Amino acid sequence: MENWLCWGIVMANNNSAMRSKGEFINHINAVRIRVVGDGALQLTLQSLDDVVQQVLLPLTLSEATNIQPTRLANFKQQRARLYGTTTEFGEYMKITRIVIFSKPVATGYPG
């Protein structure tokens, strides 16, 4: 998946504050993944341009599982992405669902 650009037209009205897309500072506190495979899935949260990263605890993969595990995170950025990889010989993964839990905590950085 690649980055995408999105923008919207902001229209001022009487009863709504200006809403912005992509500039709020969000706090990501957990990720949940539906994944099967073999080995260990290495997870990393990355900011824009990979300036800041947080390495999460790896997920131990199973070829069959009824659990969608959660990994806690503590990552505050305006934009973030999740990066996953395997590193050892013979490891593989099949991912069908990714849930990133985040909440806006600020509207932007001071000017």
Place this chain on the structure above:
Amino acid sequence: MSQISVPAVLQDSNPDGAIAVGAGNFVTAVNDPNQGKYIQLQSDLVSGHVSFFTYELQHVDDPGIDVGFTLRAVARWDTAGPGGVFPTGFFVTLLGEGDPFNVVFIDFTIDGESPTFIEIVRPLTALEVQNLRAGGFFGPWINDVSGPTIELFMSTDLQDPADELTLRTAFIQFEAPDAGPPPPTPDVEITSDAGIEFGGSNFIEFVSDVGLLFNFSAAQLVFNEFLSDAGLEFGGGGLASGNAFTSDAGLVFGMSAADIILSVDASGIYTIVPGKRYDTIYARNNEDLTEDVKIPNPLWKTGYVGG
């Protein structure tokens, strides 16, 4: 390969006085039309008899003869006497420079009157071959003997003076490869049995107008560990034509997670095999020379979330 053999070449020289070939005495060279040529040692003494023969190396160019260090001694003996067991020793000694040394010693027991034929093949050591090539002389004991010498010595314990033991030696043959041309002499030569270590806090520089040459004729050049922050660089003309890094299994540069592997004449075609969790690099001309490698860190990235 050089070879000497008796009796055609040898000329006996007895310390008791020169004995012409063919003359009858304790030692005779015999040319029997039926049995061929041989040296006959005849002893009726308790302590035995010694004969010395000079020899000259003859070059033999025979591709059928194995090149190596070989001594063949063929002896045939028969006894004349009342019969019985006679402990006997038969020496063939190559007398080179310095102290003489035995080339072969045959310790046998003659049982009764029975012709016996024996052939001994004995490998020579490098030192013996060198002495064989260099020749030598017996020493000051015999003033009229010079040059490389073979000593035939027979010792027999004959109890009865009437007994007689005859040893007929068909031939004694030495084979030794000819010495090749001497290698060029370097200006500086460093040798060590325990290895050579270069150490220090600065770099070591090899400077040569013709380059750095490693010449290992019998062994490979093995780098167990080659450390360099800058890596290994081949500059200038690079590797000389005809010389290259060779490996049956390909080459592996780097031992990190991102190995670079160069296989021997890899096929270059990527084939997806369902369920296979690794890649296999096939050598085009030899299916046995394959290398299983991991798929280089498969990864995924989500889009940027937020907003």
